[in-house]
Structures are given as structure tokens and as C-alpha cells.
Amino acid sequence: MGMKGKVALGAVVGIVVIGAVSANAGDGGNSDSGSGAKSSSASGDRTTGGEKEKDAAGAAEKKAAFAGDGDFQVGTDVKPGTYRTTGNTDGMCYWERAKDSSGEVDSLLANDNVTGTSYVTVKATDKLFSSSGCKDWEAVDEKAKGSPGSTMSGDGGMFRVGVDIAPGTYRSSGNADDSCYWERTKDAEHGLESIIANDNVTGSAVVTISASDVYFKTTGCQDWKKSG
Template sequence: MSQQQQRNWFARHKVLTAAGAVVAVIAIGAAMGGGGDGGSPKAGDKKEQPAKQGGDKKAPESKAPAGKKVVTIDGDGDFEVGTDAKPGLYRSTGNKDAGCYWERAKNASGDTDSILANDNVTGTGYVEIKATDKLFKSSGCGKWEAVDAKATGTPKATLKGDGGMFKVGVDIAPGTYKSTGNKDAECYWERSKDASHSTDAILANDNVTGTAIVKVTASDGYFKSSGCGDWTKTA
């Protein structure tokens, strides 16, 4: 199936069954050198989105204190949590065309059932590796850097529509944002409470054709955008 056909299929099928979601993301992950999707959304709850293509600019980054070594994880490889990768919040930037695939797993079996969460990333990706995770997999990603979950930044009033994930209070300020000119439901946005990427972390999401208007609240953890026109803060 061509990539255009794949996007059109997702545009017509916004809500996937658990089995469908797993098959869809496994297919995307396999193409990128990764695995599948461990989310199991219930009908009517969450909408899934295909990996999108597009450019990206790096999100604003908070600087590590002088003299303090930044903990990193390579963008390619399998990493045992606790030995090769420390639990914590990580960020990868500069990823192109959904070529970055990552996965949190409960064991190293490689089975679909072992996947706790995963994603294909264009732009910036955030992921929280938990102490209870056993394996973190990354393929085709920029280097992952540990970031302070309580860090602050200088949020901008405009956001790239294919910029990936934006941390509220660091990359994006709370407020109302508008994106225009979206076609064929290829614009996907998501508000989430954390970077675990579990289904329960999603507060709201949508696939949009035309104009999208979203209110990001101060209590949100992250805002995700893929395949959308650029976002402008209106209020």
C-alpha cells in the first residue's frame, strides 16, 4: 500500500479497534525498523493517526546546569532499563518524516503483547521511561537526552504543525491555538497529561480537515501535532 493510500485509509477510519491499532502501527514501525503499538483504545474514546511526513524545527530547549553531564540514550538500539537506560523523561529532536520509532516494552521477547507504548516521530518526541519498564527500543531517532520534568522555558506563540510534541510551559504556553488549511483529515492533534503515551494519558484528540481550534490548559502536560498547518495562539 502506498503512503498516500495509507493516509487516506486512516482518514476514513479514525477510530480503530485494539487489534486494528496494533496491526497498523506494527506495519509503520516495521517499515522504520521498529515494532508495533501496545495501545488498546476503546471504541469512541480515542482516535489513532498514521505517521505523517513533513519538516521540523527543533523545539526550545532548557539548558543543563554548567558542569552537569546530560544523560543520553543513543537514537538506535535496544536498551535495558536500569542498566543501559535510566528511568526518566527524555527528549529527541530533529526527527524527519516519521523516521524515528521508539518503544517501551515489558520484556525482550519482541512479542506484540510485550509493548507498553510506542510511536513514530516527526520533529520532537518526548517519552517517559518508567522504572517498571524492562526495555527501551529506538530506531532512526535523534539522540535522546534526559530532561528535567520540572524545567521551564520560553514558550512561543506559533508552533510548527508537524513539530511533534510540545511540553506545556516549556515549548508551548497555555491558551487557544488555531491551525488552518488542513486537508483530508491529515491533521492530528492531541492533548495529553504525561509522556507515557498510554491510552489513558490522552485527554483529547482529533483528526481535522479545514480549521482546527484547540484550547491548551495549564494542567495539560503536552500538546502533539502531526500533519497540521502551523498553529497560532489566538487567546
């Protein structure tokens, strides 16, 4: 389980869903919101330098929910919820959600190879979460507020709409060999039913990200800039 180089199944690069997917989100992807990386606190302004450093160290310890390598039992090692790993390079980060720990292909619920950032929702009905070659996973603060940007790295992975990036129309130009893949999703469960729309692109790509979208995924593309 979780070996580097495994090929992700399900909603991955090269699978293009034509048209929109049903709006029945099951557990409701809109609850998987927010990125903890953008949150900040004004407390501690009157503390001494030593106290500030202690508080910062404590916050860092709480931020990392679990390591980027290992098998984690859901409910024991990992609580159900949405998690994020960021700063991954070269697609060496691999994760998977499984319905049991048999290690068989039929056990897989979802998986992916990650470059950049990935958000993943671990459900209470999952039994095992495996991660290999990833940066540490952090719990997503659903109440955190972001400063949505208007540009994205074309190989940045997943961006939270309204937190990491602003909704709107984005353009990526100069893509070659059909290697640019983008995906609009309604949650971070990574099933085919999570996809609202996606495409593999050669040349220029233009996509409108709706305010009702929850995540936008981009791999192998040139950088995106908001054009409208």
C-alpha cells in the same frame, strides 16, 4: 525490535478518543516536566575561552543520555525518567517501551513513529526501551524553565505546556484530507489513558490547551498560532 517503518500501536494518528479520560494518572504525569533544551547557565562568565569551550563540551556529553538506535535495558542502560528526542524528519524515528525483551507484540507497552520532537517517560517497571532511526535522546531537566512560545510547527511533534508553548487557544487552518492530528495529554507514557482529548481534522482546527495539560502533540497539521 525497533525496525524502521514499524507501525505504532495504541494512541496514534487515526484514533480519536471521545470525551475526557479519567484524571487517575497512576504514577502522576505531572512529574514528567520540563525541557532541558531551554535551560541556561550564567556561570563561567569569568573563565577563559578555552575553559568555556571545555565546559560546553562537557555539558554536551552529559546532555545525550543514549543513542537514537539500539535496545536499552531499563535500570542498566537507561534509568527511569523522561527523555526527549528532537529534530527527527519523515517519521523515520521509531521507539517502543516493552515489558520484556521477547520481541513479541504482547510485550509492547507503548510505541510511536516520530516526526519532530517526542518526549517519552520510561518507567521503573519497564524492561526494555528500543529506538530506531531517532536523534539521540536527552534526559529532561525537570527544573528547567522555558520561554513558552505562542506558535507551533504543525508537524513539530510534542510540545511541553508551560515550557515549549504557552497554554491558550490555538488555530491551525488549511488542513486537507483528514491528515492533521492533535492530542492533549497528561503525561508522556503514550498510553490511551494518557490522552485527555484528540482529533483528526480537515479544514480549520481550533483547540484550547489548558495550563493543567502536560504535553500537546501535533502531526500533519498546518502551523498553529495562538488566538486567545
